[in-house]
Amino acid sequence: MSWLRALKETARSGLTVERRRLEPAIAARGALGLALVVGFSLALFGPAVAASSAFGAFQAAIATFQRSWRPRPTLALASGASLAVSTFLGYLTAAHTVLFLALLVLWTFLSGLAWAAGPTAGIIASSNVAIMLVTVTLPTSVATAAGHAAVLWGGGVCPAALVVHPRLRRGGPTRDPRAQGGPAEADYARRLRHDPVAPFDPVPLMTARNAAAVTPRQARTRPAELYGARGLAERIRPVLASLADPAVGVPEEGPARARVREVLGAAGEVLDAAAHAIRHGEPVVLPPTAQAALRNPDTVTILRGPPRRAALRLVALLDDVVETAEPRTETAGTKETAGAAAGPVGPAGAGRRVHRTRPTLIGLAPVVLAKARAELRPDSPILRHAVRVSAVAAAGYLLGAWLPFGHGYWAPMASVMVMRPDFSQTYARAVARFGGTLVGVALATAVVQSAHPGTYLSAALAVLCAFGMYLLMRTGYAAAQVFVSAYVVFLLGMAGAGLGQTVRDRVLLTLVGGLLAMLSYAVYPAWETPRLRGRLADWLASVGAYAAVVTARYADPAGPASPDVREALLRTRAARVAWQEAVARATHEPVRHRGLSHAAVEQAEHALAEFGRVAMLLEAHLPEHGAPPVPAAATLAESLHRSAERGAKDVRERREPQWDDLRETLAAWSAAPPDHFLLDKGAVLLLGCLEELTTALAESGRRR
Known part of the structure; x- marks a missing residue:
């Protein structure tokens, strides 16, 4: 530009004046x-x-x-x-x-x-x-x-x-951001009815997560209905995606697809109603049509296999959302409700809610000093x-x-x-x-x-x-x-x-x-455009690590509950948002692309977003604790991790990334594929996304 x-x-x-409430x-x-x-x-x-x-x-x-x-x-x-x-x-x-x-x-x-x-x-x-x-x-x-x-x-x-x-409004500063996840996922569910592979913007869920961290004073005064909603929203998103995606769900047309569209529409209405209740501190009012659609017995008879499991899990999660969103009454110094959707409890059954803590301003001082010290470098x-x-x-x-x-x-x-x-x-x-x-x-x-x-x-x-x-x-x-x-x-x-x-x-x-x-x-500028490749490499490394961690769980479903999947997902979201913000800042900069054309930026973003969506589908169908392991998943996880690390290094150094490790793993599966339909399909889809990324970077290099 x-x-x-x-x-x-x-x-x-x-000079633009925006229309805001x-x-x-x-x-x-x-x-x-x-x-x-x-x-x-x-x-x-x-x-x-x-x-x-x-x-x-x-x-x-x-x-x-x-x-x-x-x-x-x-x-x-x-x-x-x-x-x-x-x-x-x-x-x-x-x-x-x-x-x-x-x-x-x-x-x-x-x-x-x-x-x-x-x-x-x-x-x-x-x-x-x-x-x-x-x-x-x-x-x-x-x-x-x-x-x-x-x-x-x-x-x-x-x-x-x-x-x-x-x-x-009691709890007003956090009600709106905590409720944002519901409308965002409701809109996502409605878009999935017409576009089974529609993208999802994670920013509302990240905002809700930031709002969920509280100081001790906020924890004492937070309304009870603000507990638990964010965690449920996080669990619903992959279920919605897996229910709609034809690669792991139902065909694109037919009675099963019509049933899925009806369930997705009803889920959107329930999520909107729950978000309204959280935002205003009112009881949840569910549309009768949505309740009827979710309780329709045809869901069990028409859907089979993973789609049926996803639909039943979605109904159970929506029940938890409604129960969590109901305002609690306070009696004798406690918050009570008709259900038990109070969120996680503390040790020894004490009934104490576990929440993300936020340090006080005094406790934050060392963190701020460390961040400021980390910025004392010439390229900051x-x-x-x-x-x-x-x-x-x-x-x-x-x-x-x-x-x-x-x-x-x-x-x-x-x-x-x-x-x-x-x-x-x-x-x-x-x-x-x-x-x-x-x-x-x-x-x-x-x-x-x-x-x-x-x-x-x-x-x-x-x-x-x-x-x-x-x-x-x-x-x-x-x-x-x-x-x-x-x-x-x-x-x-x-x-x-x-x-x-x-x-x-x-x-x-x-x-x-x-x-x-x-x-x-x-x-004395600080242009964002020359740093786009680094941002893209960070996103590639994080989303590759997320896919590797998810895949590894198939190899060891009997192991301890792994918060590493959650942490890997959060790192991926942060890297994706950092990339999107960098692209937005670079859009109006009077600087040449220096290796990433506008077309390459769009294609690369689409490739990595699709890669993350496939990894999310794998997460939606993680095996239950004690399920039989899939040994081939360990090999795939290692291959994904190595490929992502090498690919990120290649992107930073302006080389075209290659995915030989992942190709060799899939080639070895051609004779003896893993005994898991989703893992086999997911690996092929993941490789396709990475090849699309290579194509985008190669075309950008030829245009320079």
């Missing part, structure tokens, strides 16, 4: 917390302190809107505390340009490394730097710096308290982002101080807020920031200059702008930026600062900051 086209695409993306009640809660903080500070301490506390409350409320499964009060308090430390140090060094510049470089570098811990940490850290640039310009002295820092932290206490009381996108953002912040600060506009912090603030570790987001946000600032500052300044609002009216207008930002922040960065820019104008006007600055000056400084951010990525 050329630079001109890349700029056009990112600009269009940045608005949540005015949650936005009003955030604005209410801000209003309480501003009003209290104005009444007791005056406009300057009120402005500081307002920035703290604003930032803390934004932290609670971030996509995180941690308790929202914890995020608000952590955001307020980190902002207080940043601003306190900024106050101490603001009078000395060299010291403040050194602090700014250090703080922005650390905020760039914070992206190693995830988007939430990166956004909060970047916002802390941006707000520090604003708050240190407010009238104060070193003697009162600690007081202002305490006020900033106190500004985060009110939003944290309002997140807890009142609760708009996170390290490159940290270097870029620190250099741009320093350059923007010096340039803003040199330009004759005053309030030069608008330039570095714009740079810090728009810069992200990847090209597309940085350029899209730079365009959106400029457009939103142009509109927001123009409207707010027009109001200030025409109405001349006093302190309290400026505070009220700032709260109103904060409400608009909270309401529209998920619809796009440009729409939210309109209200953020106006919020800063009214807040500084309340404190008696910045009223004389013109629209032209603020917009020009924002434009300077955005251009610096865009130029820095062009000069």
Whole structure:
């Protein structure tokens, strides 16, 4: 993609306003917390302190809107505390340009490394730097710096308290993601009716898994119906695939296929009903037609062999889903239900639910430090982002101080807020920031200059702008930026600062900051396109290991229960999502493919997705504990493991992968195939997928 086209695409993306479900009640809660903080500070301490506390409350409320499964009060308090430390140090060094510049470089570098811990940490850290640039310009002295820092932290206490009381919906932050697996699999079941080999996007199940990890506090307050649903959704997916696939199920046409379509449609309705019950905490209401279809005795008479077993297993799993989704009643400190779908229990029959634990923020510190340390390598996108953002912040600060506009912090603030570790987001946000600032500052300044609002009216207008930002922040960065820019104008006007600055000056400084951010990525990029082969190799190695682990279970079904199958599946999903995200980022990069054409990317992705689907079919029919072993499966597992490792190495080194080990194994089976219909067919299908991958890479090499 050329630079001109890349700029056009990112600009269009940045200015797009998406249609999202608005949540005015949650936005009003955030604005209410801000209003309480501003009003209290104005009444007791005056406009300057009120402005500081307002920035703290604003930032803390934004932290609670971030996509995180941690308790929202914890995020608000952590955001307020980190902002207080940043601003306190900024106050101490603001009078000395060299010291403040050194602090700014250090703080922005650390905020760039914070992206190693995830988007939430990166956004909060970047916002802390941006707000520090604003708050240190407010009238104060070193003697009162600690007081202002305490006020900033106190500004985060009110939003944290309002997140807890009142609760708009018990368990709300995790209900929606935990329920996402149901609609995703319901849609999958309906698509399988018409396309028996339809693909499945694992992202909803991965999101549900992340939401399932809880801290001790969350475990004590989690509604009981949120237990168990994710595990059942994980078990249903391979059963749906095996029931629909003609290679291991019923023919593509005929009475058996019609029966399968009816069962799949009914399964979709049941999964939707269960997801609705989980999301809203209501009893499950099943459509009578779905119940009749699942209980139809024709299923047993028409279907034979593996399809019959898959259908019966699907019905049993759907019963468990309905039972799990029913809201529990709490009596005598316990959660009770008519069934026993409480999920796994603890040792010695104690009835204690086992859940995925999440470390506290303090316990997470060593993990974050280890991740940040791992990014300290020349080819790391996170390290490159940290270097870029620190250099741009320093350059923007010096340039803003040199330009004759005053309030030069608008330039570095714009740079810090728009810069992200990847090209597309940085350029899209730079365009959106400029457009939103142009509109927001123009409207707010027009109001200030025409109405001349006093302190309290400026505070009220700032709260109103904060409400608009909270309401529209998920619809796009440009729409939210309109209200953020106006919020800063009214807040500084309340404190008696910045009223004389013109629209032209603020917009020009924002434009300077955005251009610096865009130029820095062009000069010191971290392109994703050259790393696509490495991402593809990682996916190949992980999905090959998953197929090998599944196949090995056929050779030793009497062995201990193996969590390695589950772990291999999770690694495969993570590698697949990393590949898809890399492809999405590379799509708009002005870089040549360097070995992977767009056609090769699509064909290779299809090949490995199909390889994973075949491995999932094998997992759906794993033998029961104590079933007779299939000795040939051990040979196939070893062959799959070696082939995947060698193939991944070949992909990384830009060679065409070969699958001689797997071909030799299948050739040896021609005389004496294994005594298992699915294993024999599955091995052939797996080899076909790998050969399709080789074809895709070979054609891409010829096009270079």
